[in-house]
Amino acid sequence: MSGSIAARFHDGLVAQVHAVALMHEAGTLVIRAGDGAELGRWATADLFAVHGRKDELRLGANGQPTGARVVVKGREDVARVLATLPVLGQKRRQQTGREIRIAVTATVALAAVIVAYLYGVPLLAGRITGLVPPEWERNLGETVARQMEASLGDDSGFEVCDSNPDSLANRAIARFGAAALEGSGSPFELDIRVVKSEIPNAFALPGGQVFFFSALLEQAETQDEFAGVLAHEVGHVAYRHGMEQLISTAGTGALIGFILGDMTGISVAAGLGATIIDARFSRDAERQADAFAAHVAERMDFNPAGLADLINRVGADDEFARALALLSTHPLTDDRKAALDPLSQQRPTGLEPPFTTAEWNAIRSMCGMPDPKTKSK
Ligand SMILES: [Zn+2]
Incomplete structure (x- = not known):
């Protein structure tokens, strides 16, 4: 100067x-x-x-x-x-010693962000997202998860329904998620957790974490419904919608800090944790995730109508607050409804269930809900 x-x-x-x-x-x-x-x-x-x-x-x-x-x-x-x-532009904190590849990507991301910052150009969140190294996104997702759990006012955070990763239910869910994500070119490994909550919801955080709330699992009447919503969340991961949304929410000033100095994005994520549960993905993001789920259903040969069925059932719940939760994170706009409707009309037969009967029973009862097989009729 x-x-x-x-x-x-x-x-x-x-x-x-x-x-x-x-x-x-x-x-x-x-x-x-x-x-x-x-x-x-x-x-x-x-x-x-x-x-x-x-x-x-x-x-x-x-x-x-x-x-x-x-x-x-x-x-x-x-x-x-x-x-x-x-x-x-090239300098980063010494304690975050990372590879050159990441530094190069960082510099490109930085240049884009600084140009946007100085000239007041609105950030194209989607484009910037593609430049964020996956490793940062993973760290950021972990930070957001911690913030979010802290915002629930419970030190222990979410209670995982089944903490044994090798249980039949968790293995089946992990297998399904990996198969759904396969071929998408995603750099992330999924971490899908079914947690106890009375709110029927499911959401994907940056970096591959997916939370599925027990109340939504409870409302799922068929495997296809559970698989459809899970595939929808995997779609959010594949498209990096959580990161994209964080970028549009955090604003440019925060991003410069995030990219340059604060690699874990702690300061960006701070305060966002409380709002991310209520944060909506964009209309485009929802459409992409729905299309992804429909494609997964076709590829894995299960019924794509399940996604529409479960969303419609929860949406029609007369307890407004319950319906609101799922729809606020995954808004059911008119055009989304229009795109989902043909799915629910279409009821192909002779499809393969996504889980074995034993797996589905294990999933159904993992949060302590009655096993449908043993439930008295
Ligand atoms: Zn969604």
Whole structure:
């Protein structure tokens, strides 16, 4: 940067904030107080950006106290700093030592985000999502899951219906998920968990985690219904809709921080956990996930009408709040209904059930619900 740029400075040790002037001198960011006293010299090679607000750039540096920050405000000043310190584009925190491949992708993602940021171009969330390294998405998904569980106000989080991954039910579900995802080119491995909840819902988080709530399983009358909704969620994973949605929700300023400095996206995800349960996927995302599920049904030879049947049944639930939950995360818009309807009309015969009878009985009873076989008639 030519000349100096006004900024704020925290040394990371005491709470005091200093108004400072930044100068760039031979690979060093010099931080000076108003009276000219030097408060710090940070090598530009050590700099990294962290999550900040919109129109603001927050910098930290390796080798400095953890909370030490220089904060530059205003679009013009941010642009000047970024123009002078291109090293920011390649530099990441040392403790997140990752491969070069990821750094390259990160730089491309970063360039896209910074351009959008500086010129106020609305972010094309879908396009940016494709640039986010899968490993980040996985970390981010884990963070979101933790936030979400914390927001439920229960320290233990969701209660998993069957914690044994080798149980008949869990193996069958994992096998189904892997087969549904196969051929989609997804870099993720699914982690499908059936958890106890009175809300009939299911959703997919970034990075391959899928939660299926016991109340929805309870409402499923056939294997095809359970498989259809599960395939729909796998579709959200395959299309990375959770990441896409997070990107549109988080906003550009947060993303710069996410991509540059805060690799696990903790600051991006913080606060989003509480809302993600209610967050809707876009209309397009729902259509894609429905089409994915229909395609999976065709490929795996089970009845595609199940998805429509279960959604319609839950949607018609007279307990409004219960119906709302499923529909709020997977909104049943008119065009979606129109696309689902032909599915429910179409009732091919001679199809293979997605699970064996023993597996389906195990799935049905994994949350302590009555085994349909032993249920008194
Ligand atoms: Zn959905």
